[in-house]
Every structure is written in C-alpha cells, then in structure tokens.
Amino acid sequence: MSSPRFSPKQAVESRLRTRGLDFSDLRVGKKVILTWTEAWSTQIADRMQATPAPHTGFLENYWLRTLDNDTGGVTVAFAPVGAPGTIMMIEDLIAAGAESIVGVGASGGLDPNHPVGHVHIPTRVTVIDEGTSRQYPGHYYPTADPSMLAELSKLVQKHGATVESGDWWTTDAFYREMTDDITRHLEKGVKGIDMETSAMYRVAEYRGVAACNLLVVSDELWTDWNYGIDFSEFQTGVSAVHNAAVEWALSK
Numbered sequence: 001m002s003s004p005r006f007s008p009k010q011a012v013e014s015r016l017r018t019r020g021l022d023f024s025d026l027r028v029g030k031k032v033i034l035t036w037t038e039a040w041s042t043q044i045a046d047r048m049q050a051t052p053a054p055h056t057g058f059l060e061n062y063w064l065r066t067l068d069n070d071t072g073g074v075t076v077a078f079a080p081v082g083a084p085g086t087i088m089m090i091e092d093l094i095a096a097g098a099e100s101i102v103g104v105g106a107s108g109g110l111d112p113n114h115p116v117g118h119v120h121i122p123t124r125v126t127v128i129d130e131g132t133s134r135q136y137p138g139h140y141y142p143t144a145d146p147s148m149l150a151e152l153s154k155l156v157q158k159h160g161a162t163v164e165s166g167d168w169w170t171t172d173a174f175y176r177e178m179t180d181d182i183t184r185h186l187e188k189g190v191k192g193i194d195m196e197t198s199a200m201y202r203v204a205e206y207r208g209v210a211a212c213n214l215l216v217v218s219d220e221l222w223t224d225w226n227y228g229i230d231f232s233e234f235q236t237g238v239s240a241v242h243n244a245a246v247e248w249a250l251s252k
Contacts (some may be wrong), residue, residue, distance in 0.1 A: 008095040012056045019054075027053040027066040028096035029073030033245050034086070035104045036196070040242070041065075041078035044104070047246055050076050056092035064093075067249075072099070074249040083132035083172065083199035090203055100148065100210040103200060104245050106218035106229070108177060108193040110186045111164070116226065117233030119161045119241055120191055120215045121149055122168035125198035127185055129171040133202035142201035145210035148248075152212055155247050161216075161240030166191040170198035182221050192217065214241040 009023075016022055035041045041063075044050075050065035053075065062085075066075045075098065079089045090101060107120055114120065124141040128134070133142060149165060156163045167190045171177065177193060197213050204211035216237035220226040228234050 008091040012092050012095055015056065015058060016054065021054055023096070025054050026056070026096045027068065027073065027075070028064070028093055028098055029066050029068075029075040030097060030099040031072065031074045031249050032077055032093055032098045032101045033074065033104060033249055034077040034079050034090070034101055036079055036081045036086075037105070038078050040104060040238070041076050044242055044246060045076040048074060048076070048249065050074065056096065057089060062089065071252055082195050083130040083170070086196045087132050087199050087203055090200060091207075094207045094209055098209065100145070101200070101204065102148070102152065102245050102248060103196065103211070103213035103215075104241050105194060105196070105213065105215050107215035108219050108221045109191070109217035110169070110182055110193065110221055111191050112222050114162070114164050114191065114217060115220055115233070116217050116228030116231050117161070117237040118217045119156050119163045119237050120168075120217060121153055121156070121163060121165045122192070122197045122201075122213055122215065123149065123165045124167055125170050125201060126167045126188070127169035127190055128198045129169070129173065130195065130199055131172060133199040136202050136206045138202050138205055142198045142205065144201060144212040145204070148210050148212035152214060152244055152248060155244035156214065156240050159240040159243040161237050164191055168197055169193040171195060177221060186222060193221070214245060216241055
C-alpha cells in the first residue's frame with residue numbers, strides 16, 4: 001500500500017534544524033485558536049497573555065503564540081488563507097501536540113435570515129470546491145466535532161451573537177462564487193461559504209483530533225453583494241466569537 005514519502009513531524013524537524021532548534025523547543029498547546037487575520041490573532045493572544053513560540057513553517061509571516069498552563073496550554077496561530085496553507089500549519093500543530101482546534105474567521109452568507117454579523121458554525125460541508133481535503137481518506141461529509149459545536153454555540157450566544165449551524169460550502173476560488181451556484185446551494189439548505197472548513201474538518205477526523213469553526217458573516221451573497229466588514233453588526237459578531245473562543249480555550 002502506498003504511503004506519504006515524509007510525515008509532518010519529519011518536515012517540522014527539518015525546518016527547525018535549519019534554525020538551530022528541535023522538537024523540544026516547540027511550545028504548542030493542546031488547544032489551538034487559529035485565525036486568518038493577523039490583527040485578530042494578536043488581539044486574542046494579547047488577551048490571554050500568550051507569548052511568542054517557535055513557528056513550524058518556512059516563513060515567519062505566519063506565527064504562533066502560546067499560553068503555558070496546567071491543562072496543556074493554548075496556542076494562538078496566525079495562518080495562511082485557503083485550505084492548502086492552513087492544512088500545512090494544522091498538520092504541523094497536530095504533530096507537535098495539538099488536540100483541538102477552533103478556527104475564528106469570516107464567511108460569505110447565503111441565507112437572508114442570517115445577515116452580516118451573524119455567526120455560522122458549520123456542522124458539515126456538503127459542497128467541497130477545494131482540493132486539499134480530497135487527498136485525505138474520509139467518509140461522508142467533513143463534519144464538526146459534535147461536543148465542540150454544542151459548547152461553542154452556547155458560548156457565542158452567551159456573548160451576544162445570533163448563531164446558526166448547518167450545511168456549508170468551501171471553495172478555493174474566492175472570485176468564482178457564481179450566482180447560479182449560490183442559488184442552487186441555498187435551495188439545498190447550504191448556509192454559507194469559506195475557504196478552509198472542509199479541509200480542516202477532514203484532516204481533524206483523519207488525524208483523530210477535534211475541530212470546529214466560528215465564522216462571522218462578513219458579506220451577503222443572496223442578492224447584490226453587500227460587503228459589511230465596516231458594519232457595527234460585523235464588529236459585534238467578531239467580539240462575540242473572540243470572547244467565545246477565549247472562554248473555550250481557558251476552560252478546563
């Protein structure tokens with residue numbers, strides 16, 4: 001049976017070696033909060049007083065900060081946009097000891113009942129338009145960890161946001177979210193779209209860890225494009241998911 005030529009652990013070890021480090025120098029927590037917006041990662045890390053940790057990748061552009069505690073630690077990760085780069089980082093983090101991952105990001109909304117500022121927690125990804133997850137064995141649709149989904153839903157509501165869970169769409173092509181596809185997927189109950197969730201859920205399942213994403217609707221796609229990152233509603237949703245993620249991370 002065919003197998004990968006090298007493992008994530010081997011790759012990380014090789015990169016660390018070029019910097020005079022080894023695996024013992026890594027500080028990766030059992031819990032990870034991962035974002036694709038550097039300012040968000042910085043804000044969350046500052047709140048938890050997480051300190052810089054050695055990064056696992058080729059470049060310093062994407063970084064880690066870790067809070068060491070008596071429950072296994074929490075790492076805040078600033079990750080590349082899109083499934084391939086995100087999965088490289090997640091594979092590295094899992095190899096270094098990560099056991100549960102919360103993605104904190106933005107998404108396009110397909111459902112008129114959930115406008116800018118509402119929070120989506122994708123339950124399962126039924127439309128997979130990215131290529132990374134297809135490289136990993138798995139059955140059925142990539143799915144959120146059920147216990148994390150339940151816990152995070154309660155926390156987001158506690159912190160004042162409207163939450164919706166349901167079917168999801170992940171794509172590689174940010175500028176090819178076609179009107180016909182939006183209509184067709186909405187008719188089948190798909191709630192929104194992003195660029196990472198299907199791959200994250202698939203790899204988490206494959207590697208035996210837990211993953212669940214918190215995605216704030218940043219733009220409405222069911223009619224003329226309505227981009228809302230400067231709306232107060234969006235900032236309210238962002239605040240709620242940050243609060244929920246931090247509370248999750250610091251819980252026992």
